[in-house]
Amino acid sequence: EAGVVQSPRYKIIEKKQPVAFWCNPISGHNTLYWYRQNLGQGPELLIRYENEEAVDDSQLPKDRFSAERLKGVDSTLKIQPAELGDSAVYLCASSLRGSVDSPLHFGNGTRLTVT
Amino acid sequence: GDSVTQMEGPVTLSEEAFLTINCTYTATGYPSLFWYVQYPGEGLQLLLKATKADDKGSNKGFEATYRKETTSFHLEKGSVQVSDSAVYFCALSAYNTDKLIFGTGTRLQVFP
Numbered sequence: 007e008a009g010v011v012q013s014p015r016y017k018i019i020e021k022k023q024p025v026a027f028w029c030n031p032i033s034g035h036n037t038l039y040w041y042r043q044n045l046g047q048g049p050e051l052l053i054r055y056e057n058e059e060a061v062d063d064s065q066l067p068k069d070r071f072s073a074e075r076l077k078g079v080d081s082t083l084k085i086q087p088a089e090l091g092d093s094a095v096y097l098c099a100s101s102l103r104g105s106v107d108s109p110l111h112f113g114n115g116t117r118l119t120v121t
Numbered sequence: 122g123d124s125v126t127q128m129e130g131p132v133t134l135s136e137e138a139f140l141t142i143n144c145t146y147t148a149t150g151y152p153s154l155f156w157y158v159q160y161p162g163e164g165l166q167l168l169l170k171a172t173k174a175d176d177k178g179s180n181k182g183f184e185a186t187y188r189k190e191t192t193s194f195h196l197e198k199g200s201v202q203v204s205d206s207a208v209y210f211c212a213l214s215a216y217n218t219d220k221l222i223f224g225t226g227t228r229l230q231v232f233p
Contacts, residue, residue: 048210048223062220097165105219112164
């Protein structure tokens with residue numbers, strides 16, 4: 007089966023510019039996650055979707071970050087405007103169902119550098 | 122809140138050496154515990170998991186035992202290979218949820 011696909015792999019932008027990341031989960035996976043991984047740290051959850059509904063966005067900085075999952079399949083994460091501290095790897099993951107018995111499958115991530 | 126603490130790296134070993142990467146956790150209730158691995162240039166992959174006390178997760182020669190009394194989930198392998206070089210993340214999810222909380226990761230470097 008095809009894995010979780012993310013694009014772009016790398017993005018370099020100047021601060022105050024907008025940026026968007028795209029994720030295509032594994033076919034049939036209802037649950038989709040966006041994580042952020044700062045350098046030397048473990049991933050931290052930003053938002054979790056069950057189909058098209060965001061069921062946990064408590065860690066998403068809503069003043070500048072937004073996400074959507076139209077039709078419960080692909081998802082886009084946007085930052086506007088970007089700040090220097092947003093430099094990180096943004097990871098998308100999906101699972102068949104949101105339970106501990108359903109493992110998360112991660113994409114390769116998008117490495118964002120804000121200058 | 123819930124958290125995971127794992128030993129800092131890098132851990133540098135010769136091929137066929139014994140590996141231990143320590144992981145301890147803080148959580149209310151009965152979390153599930155995981156080890157994820159990130160090979161160079163690849164995404165995170167689930168290596169093994171344990172969902173209740175005294176369970177042993179195992180995969181690819183790696184194993185870890187869920188120790189509730191010491192709140193630990195140490196990763197071990199009897200004989201490492203160069204191909205095991207990667208970053209290893211310990212993680213937990215609170216009881217009955219799938220929200221993962223990760224440790225900071227431990228880089229393993231295995232030399233021939």
